[in-house]
Amino acid sequence: MTLYIIKRILLIIPVVLAVILLVFGLLYITPGSHMDRLAVKTGDSFDPVLDVIAPSGGFFARYLRYCYNMFFKFEFGSGGRGVADISAQILMRWGWTLKLAGLSLLLSALIGIPAGIISAVKSSGWQDRTISAAATVLSSIPSYCLAVGLALLFALKLGWLPSYGVTESGSLVLPVITVSAMGISQFIRVVRAAVSETLEKEYITALRAAGLKERLVVGAHALRNALVPISASLGETATKILGGGFVAEKFFAIPGIGFYLIKAVDQVQPVIILACASSTAVVLVLINFCTDMISLAADPQMRKRVSSRAKGGRRDGR
Amino acid sequence: MEDKSLRLPSERSWLSRFTKDPAGMAALAIFLVIVICCVAAPLVTSYAYDSMSVADRFMKPCREHIFGCDYCGRDLFSRILYGGRMTLRIAGTATVLACSAGLVVGIACGCIGGRFDLIVMRMMEVLSSVPSLLLVILAECLMGWGKGNFMYAMAVAALPSFVRLIRAGVSQIMGRSYIEAARALGVRGLGLVIRHILPNILPSMFVHLTGAFAEQILLCSVMGYLGIGVNPPKAEWGLLVYEGYTNIRKVPFTALIPAFVIALCVLSVNLIGNSLRDCLDGGEKDE
Amino acid sequence: MSDESLLKVSGLSVSFPTGRGLLRAVRGISYELGPGETLGIVGESGSGKSVSSFALMGLLKPSAVIEGEGLFEGRDLLTMSRRDLETIRGRDIAMIFQDPLSSLDPCFTISRHLVEALQAHRTIPRAEAEKEAEEMLRAAGIRNASQVMRQYPFELSGGMRQRVMIAIALLSKPRLLIADEPTTALDVTVQDQILRLLKKLRDLNGTSMIFITHNFGIVARLCDRVMVMYGGRIVERASVRQIFEEPVHPYTRALLAAIPRMDDDKSVPLPAISGQPYDPHSEDAGCPFRERCPRAFERCGEMPPETAVGDGHSAACWLAGKEAPREQ
Numbered sequence: 001m002t003l004y005i006i007k008r009i010l011l012i013i014p015v016v017l018a019v020i021l022l023v024f025g026l027l028y029i030t031p032g033s034h035m036d037r038l039a040v041k042t043g044d045s046f047d048p049v050l051d052v053i054a055p056s057g058g059f060f061a062r063y064l065r066y067c068y069n070m071f072f073k074f075e076f077g078s079g080g081r082g083v084a085d086i087s088a089q090i091l092m093r094w095g096w097t098l099k100l101a102g103l104s105l106l107l108s109a110l111i112g113i114p115a116g117i118i119s120a121v122k123s124s125g126w127q128d129r130t131i132s133a134a135a136t137v138l139s140s141i142p143s144y145c146l147a148v149g150l151a152l153l154f155a156l157k158l159g160w161l162p163s164y165g166v167t168e169s170g171s172l173v174l175p176v177i178t179v180s181a182m183g184i185s186q187f188i189r190v191v192r193a194a195v196s197e198t199l200e201k202e203y204i205t206a207l208r209a210a211g212l213k214e215r216l217v218v219g220a221h222a223l224r225n226a227l228v229p230i231s232a233s234l235g236e237t238a239t240k241i242l243g244g245g246f247v248a249e250k251f252f253a254i255p256g257i258g259f260y261l262i263k264a265v266d267q268v269q270p271v272i273i274l275a276c277a278s279s280t281a282v283v284l285v286l287i288n289f290c291t292d293m294i295s296l297a298a299d300p301q302m303r304k305r306v307s308s309r310a311k312g313g314r315r316d317g318r
Numbered sequence: 319m320e321d322k323s324l325r326l327p328s329e330r331s332w333l334s335r336f337t338k339d340p341a342g343m344a345a346l347a348i349f350l351v352i353v354i355c356c357v358a359a360p361l362v363t364s365y366a367y368d369s370m371s372v373a374d375r376f377m378k379p380c381r382e383h384i385f386g387c388d389y390c391g392r393d394l395f396s397r398i399l400y401g402g403r404m405t406l407r408i409a410g411t412a413t414v415l416a417c418s419a420g421l422v423v424g425i426a427c428g429c430i431g432g433r434f435d436l437i438v439m440r441m442m443e444v445l446s447s448v449p450s451l452l453l454v455i456l457a458e459c460l461m462g463w464g465k466g467n468f469m470y471a472m473a474v475a476a477l478p479s480f481v482r483l484i485r486a487g488v489s490q491i492m493g494r495s496y497i498e499a500a501r502a503l504g505v506r507g508l509g510l511v512i513r514h515i516l517p518n519i520l521p522s523m524f525v526h527l528t529g530a531f532a533e534q535i536l537l538c539s540v541m542g543y544l545g546i547g548v549n550p551p552k553a554e555w556g557l558l559v560y561e562g563y564t565n566i567r568k569v570p571f572t573a574l575i576p577a578f579v580i581a582l583c584v585l586s587v588n589l590i591g592n593s594l595r596d597c598l599d600g601g602e603k604d605e
Numbered sequence: 606m607s608d609e610s611l612l613k614v615s616g617l618s619v620s621f622p623t624g625r626g627l628l629r630a631v632r633g634i635s636y637e638l639g640p641g642e643t644l645g646i647v648g649e650s651g652s653g654k655s656v657s658s659f660a661l662m663g664l665l666k667p668s669a670v671i672e673g674e675g676l677f678e679g680r681d682l683l684t685m686s687r688r689d690l691e692t693i694r695g696r697d698i699a700m701i702f703q704d705p706l707s708s709l710d711p712c713f714t715i716s717r718h719l720v721e722a723l724q725a726h727r728t729i730p731r732a733e734a735e736k737e738a739e740e741m742l743r744a745a746g747i748r749n750a751s752q753v754m755r756q757y758p759f760e761l762s763g764g765m766r767q768r769v770m771i772a773i774a775l776l777s778k779p780r781l782l783i784a785d786e787p788t789t790a791l792d793v794t795v796q797d798q799i800l801r802l803l804k805k806l807r808d809l810n811g812t813s814m815i816f817i818t819h820n821f822g823i824v825a826r827l828c829d830r831v832m833v834m835y836g837g838r839i840v841e842r843a844s845v846r847q848i849f850e851e852p853v854h855p856y857t858r859a860l861l862a863a864i865p866r867m868d869d870d871k872s873v874p875l876p877a878i879s880g881q882p883y884d885p886h887s888e889d890a891g892c893p894f895r896e897r898c899p900r901a902f903e904r905c906g907e908m909p910p911e912t913a914v915g916d917g918h919s920a921a922c923w924l925a926g927k928e929a930p931r932e933q
Contacts, residue, residue: 015444026460136592140585142536144543144556145577148563152570205664206708210722210773211695214687224712235447243449247540261452262544265459277456288447300712300757335624 001307008292012285017067019281023274024063066274076275086275089260094279097256100172101245104179105238111180112187113230119188120195121218131188139185143244147178147251165253175248182244183237190233194226201225231298235291239284335597342593349586352579356402365393367400367553379571388572389565394558398579401553405542405580408469409534415473417527420480425511427481428488439485442478450475450537458547468547472537476530483526487519521598528591532584539580555580610637611781611813612661617673617683618837619653619660628885630656632837633673640780643807643814645828645845647821647860651882653837654817655703658783662700663690677781696726699774703786705766709758715742715769716754722773738776745772746802764795768802775806782807783815788823800826821864825849830917833857836883836893839911843918853920856894892922900924 069075076086119131154174155163162168198204199222207217246258253259257276264272296303336342355362365383371391379386385394427435445453450472457471491514500514535555541547542556555576562573619631631653638644648654659665661675661682675682677698682690694700702708709718719738723729729737735754742750745768758766767787774782784803788796804827807814816828824831824845831848833841833856841854852858859878869875880897892898895905904923912925919925 023456023460026456136588137585140532140588141581142539142543142556142559142577142584144540144559145581148559148566148573148577151563152566152574156567156570202702202704202707203710205659206700206702206770207710207721208664209662209694209700209702210718211691211693211725211777212721213691213725216721216725221710221713225710228712239447239449243451246449246451247544250544261455262546265455265546273456273459277452280452284447284449301759304757304760 001303004306005293008289012289015285016282019285020067020070020278021063023277023281024066025059070278076271076278086272089272090257090275090279093255093257093260094283096166096254097242097245097249097258098283100175100179100248100254100256101238101242103172103176104183104241104245107176107180108183108187108237108241112184113191115184116188116191117195117223119192120199123196123199128192132192135185135188135192138181139189141181143178143182143247144251146181147174147248150174150177151252163252166255171252172254175245175252175254178248178251179241179244183241186237186240190230190237191226194229195222197229198222198225227298228295231291231295234294235288238287238291242283242287333597336594339593339597342590342597345586345589345593348582349590352402352583352586353406356399356406359396359399359403363393363396363399365396367397368392378569385575386569386571388558388561394572394575397553397558398555398576401542401555401558401576402579402583404548404553405535405538405555406583408472409531409538412469412472412534412538413476413527413531415470416476416480416530417523419473420477420484421523423477424481424484425488425515427485428492428515429511431489435485438481442481445474446478448475450533451540454537454541455544455546458541468541472534475537476534479530480523480526484519484523487522488515491515491518521594525591525595525598528587528594532587532591535580535584535587609640611640611642611678612638612815613674613676614657614661615674615676617657617660617675618671619656619665620670621666622668622670623886625886627670629887630837630885631660634834634837634839635673636832636839636842638781638813638815640813641811642830643816643828645824645831646815646817646834647819647824647831648834649819649882651885652834653885654834655785657834658700658785658815658817662694662698662783663687664700692726695722695774695779696777697779698781698783699777699779700783700785701767701770701774701787704790705763705770705787706790708770709766711758713757714754715756715758715761718769719754719773719776722776726777738772741772741776742769744806745769745775746798747772763791764798767791767795767799771799771802771806775810775812778810779812781813781815783817785817786819789818789820803827821849821861833860836887837885838893838908838921840894840922841920842911843915847915847918851915851918853914853918853925854894854922855898855900855924857920 074087076090115131115134119128122128151163151174154161160170161173162171163174165171199218204217204222207221208214212221245256246261248254249256249259250262257280261273261276261280264276296306371387375387375389375391383393383395385398388394388397423438427438453475454468454471457474458468488511496514500510539554539556539559542554542558543560545557545560548554548557558576559573559580562569562571562576566573614637615635616633617631617635618629618633620627620629622628630651634653634657636644646654646657656665660669660671661677663682663685665671671683673683677693680689682693685693709715713721716735716738719741720731720734723734723737739750739754742753747753747765747768753761753765753769758769761769770787787803788799791799800823803814806812814827816823818824828845830844831842832839833848833854835856841848841852841857843852848857849861852861856878859876862876863878865875878897883893883896887893890908891906892901892909895901898905902923909921909923909925911919911921913919914926
């Protein structure tokens, strides 16, 4: 088991390196990209973009130097046009992004999971119909449209909450609601499917036949089993929330990584784009690692298989 | 030959169930009205999307301009129609691209299997763990600015779900006995896929197609909102909301109307998908 | 048969609303079961044999429409509150299922299964419940019981899982055990062991049993009486001896004729029942078997009543008792 987890952690490193290589490579080979405008400005004939990111050497030397600087010195390249301390910016902005994403994930789970369970248990009753309809509507409203509505109502008309920046208190409320709308619908869909599938299983009938109370059958057995598919899709949900957070950051001017990235794209700052992309790759891989571990904890069958395989034993499937 | 006669009735009943579902038909009607208006925009509206008139700035909705005018005095109704043309075209093309590529890759994975399958599915897994928005933004700024390259990136972002769905369908059907029987009778390769596998995965693919299309509309309009890929004065739904929001204190409707139209369109697509799925599920339960 | 019946089912019908109209799975069946008696219910899939007992246990979907009466010790199982039913389930009536692979919760250890089933009916400390559970596993023929207690269902073989299911079912010494094809999913050698075990435990505790199967061999080994079901109706009921010696209903005869025997002439193919299985959506009021029956005549358009042809032996056929039963 421990062996498996260690293996899994070691596997993170090549994935991160590969993603950075991909972005780095794209930056290197794409001719005629708008990065060239920067080249013209600096007036250097030889790959000025990469010179800024990691000076001198061939492609792989630059790539390795970049990775080395990033992981061991936490440096993302030397400036650019008037760009101050990228490392500090990256740190500060990830703080906001993670705060926004974490709160949204929490709110989505708190509302979405119970709603999904009710929807599955009361299948095709009025509760189910209402909740499913709400989920469809929530997933159909683009996040920025919802943000427009929320900002108009709570910030402009009622004046209860700020809709711009993070200087005032309560400034994360509207962004969190915006991102959660999508997260809630995602959770409802996943949880409803998982729980209703579990409730159809034969062992649920067998447990009822053994005289277990309905509350125990649904509350302990059905939910426990539904946890396996739910945790398997947690990574996808978290990724979606992170992506949705980028839009909310831009709309509500939260100084997170998404806002930073979009600004860098606007102002053509490849150093920052690369820094944002690389750090996002690291975060995504970590998210997936965490959700994989949660799935592992949720599924005893997988746990057994994993530990027997890690020991070098045969796969015992069943 | 025999399975054809067996299959047709069930397909017909599936479609007839769909035509009888009031929610699904209403959604389809709304969607078609939006699409037809957008496609036939030059016939529906007499204003061009970029003709400005300073006198009409921030004009409230009236008979001349049913949705009013924006900060440049452009007719909002025609901007929404032309914007829809852009958004729906990009989203539609990306969905069709993703779907066709997904069909090819998914069937290849399901039929070939082995190491090829393993590597491709691994790649799809990595791809799907990147937020599609990030993928599209990076593609747009790395592959060239403002050339609409993000359409291909959108297709790539939607690809994994298609591949996964189709591969699952193919390998499920491959295991059924009638495929083995068909193989034993000498039907092989592409013939097997076209005659037996394709018709079986098409219904569930339709359902997935609607969901993917809805998501692509959202993604495309988010790009417009962020101002990446589509440049003014061209209209795009997300861009309209952005332009409207900058003036929201003065005239809220210039942001709210496009927002409402986008949400209505996505909702109608999602409802069509839901209705289709219910019809399919109902069909399976009966058998 | 004894005077006091343990279970008395009368006029039980079950139907499910579907997209193609009502699916009428069980169409009015009545039977009685005495204490210590074993009743075999035989029929092909879709004949309503499982659905009827699921209905008695209240295990069908809420959308199922159930009519009739199912008196267990004088109390109607079909109109009982869910709470009352929960106390009867597992304690007085237990059930084992066809597929032991999917009848155990994959996320819970065997110990949890047994302990929960015990605690559902008795307030008993955990440690004590575990001890009792382990004993029950031993009684069900599991030798390494203490190890099995700590294992998950997927770590056990099919036969072991069915033994666990039997242990769970018999934990509270129920008076009635409903076994829904408990050996169909198992290997033939394991089947035999499980049947022996069931027989042993039944005789030990004096449990009544309803044994649902499509296998006449099992009926012969285990049951006292048999009911043959077709199209949601009981077409013949008899003692085990009677059913093998003088089957009356054409369907029963056809079923028995389809069993291969050692002394058969191998050059003659086994007789199969021609035609399509009965459509459960059918609203037809006649004998369900007449489409496939070699002896059907005009009168079969009307449902024949059950006609007694011997002591405790009756068949729902117009020809019952009217012709020499031995003619085949």
